[in-house]
Amino acid sequence: MIGIAWCIGSVAGRLGGPGLTDDEAVATRASPAAERDGDTHSQPASVPVYEPPQTYQALKDESFQAVSELLQRAPNDAAAFEKAAQLAGVFGEKELASRYWLRSVELAPHFMRARYYLASFALQDGRYEDMARYSREALALAPGASSDATVFRDLLGCALVELGDSNEAREVLNVSVRQQAATCDTFTLLGKACLSQRNYTDAAKYYREAIKIDPAWSKALYGLATAIARLGKKKQAKELFERFRATQSSEVVKSKPEQLAAAQHDVAMIYNNVASLYNQYGDSASAAAFLHRARQLAADGSK
DSSP states (O other), X not given: OOOGGGSSSSTTOOTTOSOOOHHHHHHHSOOHHHHXXXXXXXXXXXXXXXXXXXXXXXXXXXXXXXXXXXXXXXXXXXXXHHHHHHHHHHTTOHHHHHHHHHHHHHHOTTOHHHHHHHHHHHHHHTOHHHHHHHHHHHHHHSOTTSHHHHHHHHHHHHHHHHTTOHHHHHHHHHHHHHTTOOOHHHHHHHHHXXXXXXXXXXXXXXXXXXXXXXXXXXXXHHHHHHHHHHTTOHHHHHHHHHXXXXXXXXXOOOOHHHHHHHHHHHHHHXXXXXXXXXXXXXXXXXXXXXXXXXXXXXHHHTO
């Protein structure tokens, strides 16, 4: 889950992000121009030989070398920049990942997934105007009644609340309510928008809807307790604050082996997709090398 500083709990915390539409899959697929502009038939990528013990930094260095070679091979392929952004994201290189996502949008203007991550990074940094812009762009690309559209309405609603435009936030979020597609995030944001307008009765109503979906949803419990307290119901508010505190737990810091195992798992999945790209480029040797490396990392990360 995403912390309180991120406005709500999970709106941008879904690791996979929205799915690729058929149009996006076509738009990001390696194109003849990308192959022509990149040396897609040179020597196979130099995937390092796996020699345990592996370290987090060594895996990061290996991944960034893979990114460098991939982008040299296909400098005008949005799909290559997508994989580069994902690998940078695994190691917390947010600024670098953002540059890669922006480049993927330049190459594939209808690339919805890239805008999801750009909006998510803007949320982390408190750049709410950028977050609203990327969310609007993504929402324009998403089918109106799809789960992807609901995610982007949640992101846009979050940005609008933070920008002080609670009226528009409510309009945007209520689209999901009317479509019976509202999420826990949707109702939590509606509650927050109403709180900012001092409409405590409606705020309590929306927070209760969020709690129906997830009774342990801490943001909704805290918001409901706040709204109930403002309505003068002190005893009920105290009980809700106690429920909220019961949901809180100290942050778990991953040990170095756990951190490495998580990175190995994520890199393995991305390497499988990198292998597919190399196959599209006609480079079966590099594809085989990345598939082999993915299996090694997956096996080691599961221990």
